[in-house]
Amino acid sequence: MRKPYDLPSLGDLACFESAARNLSFKQASAEMNVTPAAVSHRIKALEQDLGQPLFTRQYRGVELTEAGALLFVSLQRGFEGISDSVARIRNRRDRTAVSIAATTAMSGLWLTPRLAAFWKAHPGVAISQVIEDSGRVTGVDLSIHYGDPDREDDETRLLFRDRILALGSMQFAETHRIAKVADLSEVPLIRIHSGANEWTGWHEWFASLGRPGPTGPEFALNNYLIGLKAAEDGIGAVLGWEGLLHGYLESHRLVQLVPEAMESPYPFYLRIHAGASANARLFADWLAEQEG
Known part of the structure; x- marks a missing residue:
């Protein structure tokens, strides 16, 4: 045969x-x-x-x-x-549950703080979070990304677009006497690189303000939350999304180093994967209605 x-x-x-x-x-x-x-x-x-x-x-x-x-x-x-396909089959044991993938930073800073409000409105929907910093997302209903949603083949929902600020500790600002953009050119800067998201970097930030690229030392990390902690400890300045880091700014864990800011070139968006359940779409629509 x-x-x-x-x-x-x-x-x-x-x-x-x-x-x-x-x-x-x-x-x-x-x-x-x-x-x-x-x-x-x-x-x-x-x-x-x-x-x-x-x-x-x-x-x-x-x-x-x-x-x-x-x-x-x-x-x-x-x-x-x-x-x-195998991951989706395994996850179909309970189709009332919704699985969503996000980076450590996006989960901790934006997604998790909103779950209590969703459960209050929809107590019968279970949410399963998958923390994925590598960029490879499989077997979930939804996933959160930073970038251009028009490149996606799947359906998407815009979450928010933000201003990008230069942030650091108060001590860092005082030690380096930072008052204007030019003062940031030669100070230590924290650079985030990750497989999950193509984070907007310092060279793009300076270019958007019509300034040449920085020439100071770099401290490179592949985890945004660790980068924020390094900035809190005074290791360097870090770029931060205003709405995403509202808690850090309000508590003065980090401060805006200069008044200038860059309008984010990309939004944070939600990807709805093929085969997503009705509850997943309900959760996606609810998240899209939340303020950044």
């Missing part, structure tokens, strides 16, 4: 995907819980099946050939789709 799909061994494909993602047979063996020899054997079998090499073996590791890169991209897309 003819097979419906012209595929090599699925085990060989899974082994290849791991080796290609890690560019290492050794790491793939640890991930697959098999020996490096077993990984090498499976990949050789796959290469024989396809009739061409998938890796270029080198002294310090391996590199993908053109055929290997083509196969890897296809497998990655397929596995991501399968992973997403």
